Amino acid sequence: MIIQVHSGNTAYFECFASETRLRMIELLNVRPMNIKELAAELELSSAIITKHIQKLEDAGIVGTESLSGLRGRQKVCRLLPDTVTLQFRxxxxxxxxxxxxxxxxxxxxxxxxxxxxxxxxxxxxxxxxxxxxxxxxxxxxxxxxxxxxxxxxxxxxxxxxxxxxxxxxxxxxxxxxxxxxxxxxxxxxxxxxxxxxxxxxxxxxxxxxxxxxxxxxxxxxxxxxxxxxxxxxxxxxxxxxxxxxxxxxxxxxxxxxxxxxxxxxxxxxxxxxxxxxxxxxxxxxxxxxxxxxxxxxxx
The missing domain is CATH 2.60.120.260 (Galactose-binding domain-like)
Structure with a gap:
C-alpha cells in the first residue's frame, strides 16, 4: 500500500498523531479485538474507543465486522495493511x-x-x-x-x-x-x-x-x-x-x-x-x- 505525502491525505496521517491510536494498532497487530476488549486494555470508555476506531476505519487502517456474541452483537476490529510505503514524490x-x-x-x-x-x-x-x-x-x-x-x-x-x-x-x-x-x-x-x-x-x-x-x-x-x-x-x-x-x-x-x-x-x-x-x-x-x-x- 502506497500513501502519497500531500495535504489530501492529512486525515490518514492524523491517525498516527494519537498515542491511543498507536496503542490500538499495536494491540490489533497481535490479534483482532472487539470494542470492549480494547477499552479494557487501554482503560478507556467504549465510546472513546469507538471514535478512535472510526478514524482508523475511515483511513483504511482498521477493518470492523459486527458478529454475534454471548450478549448480543459485538464489533470486532482487525488491522488491514501489512505494509505502508510513504511516497514523498x-x-x-x-x-x-x-x-x-x-x-x-x-x-x-x-x-x-x-x-x-x-x-x-x-x-x-x-x-x-x-x-x-x-x-x-x-x-x-x-x-x-x-x-x-x-x-x-x-x-x-x-x-x-x-x-x-x-x-x-x-x-x-x-x-x-x-x-x-x-x-x-x-x-x-x-x-x-x-x-x-x-x-x-x-x-x-x-x-x-x-x-x-x-x-x-x-x-x-x-x-x-x-x-x-x-x-x-x-x-x-x-x-x-x-x-x-x-x-x-x-x-x-x-x-x-x-x-x-x-x-x-x-x-x-x-x-x-x-x-x-x-x-x-x-x-x-x-x-x-x-x-x-x-x-x-x-x-
Missing amino acids: TPEAKDLRQYSVSVPIGQFSDFQVKPTCGLTSEQALIGMVDDPRYFSDPERVKAKHLWFASGFVEYRIPNYLVGSQNAQSLSLSLELCSEAPGYNENWPSDITFSINGVVIGVWTCPGDYGSQRGAHTPAWWNMGTQHGLLKTLAVRSDGTYLDGIYLSGTTLSDLGIRYGEDLRFRIASREDAEHPGGVSLFGRQFGNYDQEIEVTVHY
Whole structure:
C-alpha cells in the first residue's frame, strides 16, 4: 500500500498523531479485538474507543465486522495493511501527467487455469466450482473473486498515450493471495507478474487467508478464502518495485509500449515454480479492499 505525502491525505496521517491510536494498532497487530476488549486494555470508555476506531476505519487502517456474541452483537476490529510505503514524490513529478483505469477482475481477456478454480460475483457462484470452462462464460465479467491452482489470467489495459507522449511510470494495485483447497494461511505461492510478455517480477505470497472474514466479503460466502493482501507494483525507468521495495531490474523501456496497443498484464502461478501455490484475486465487494485492479500511467 502506497500513501502519497500531500495535504489530501492529512486525515490518514492524523491517525498516527494519537498515542491511543498507536496503542490500538499495536494491540490489533497481535490479534483482532472487539470494542470492549480494547477499552479494557487501554482503560478507556467504549465510546472513546469507538471514535478512535472510526478514524482508523475511515483511513483504511482498521477493518470492523459486527458478529454475534454471548450478549448480543459485538464489533470486532482487525488491522488491514501489512505494509505502508510513504511516497514523498513520484519520479520526475513536476513534469508528469497521468491517467488511471480500474480494470474489473472478471474482465480478463485470456486465461489458462487448472483446479482448484472458480469464479463468483458478490451474489452467487458463476457456473460450477473446479470447472475451467466457466472462465469462458459471459457471466465471468461479473466476477468479484476468482481463484485457480495453476495457470494464468491476463488483462488488457488501455493505452491512452498519443503523439509524442511516453510513459514514465506504471503502477498497478490489486488484492490477491495464494490458493489452497479450502484455505491454508501457511501456503506459499510464487506469483509471476508479466506485462506484454515480459516478466516484471515474482512475489511469494505467504498464504491463503480464510480465518477472518474479509471486510467486504459477502455474508453468504463460506467457501474458505476470505481476503488477500493489497500489493502495488510500480514499473519505472530504474526497475520494478513491489510496495516500494525493489523487485527486479525490468524497466519501462523493456515492455515495448507502442502507440495504439493495449498493455497485456498477466498474473500467473507456474507449475514449475518452487512454490506452485495458486492465485486468488479479489475485486470490489469482496476481500478487505473495495477495489478492482487499479492502474495509473504517468507520462
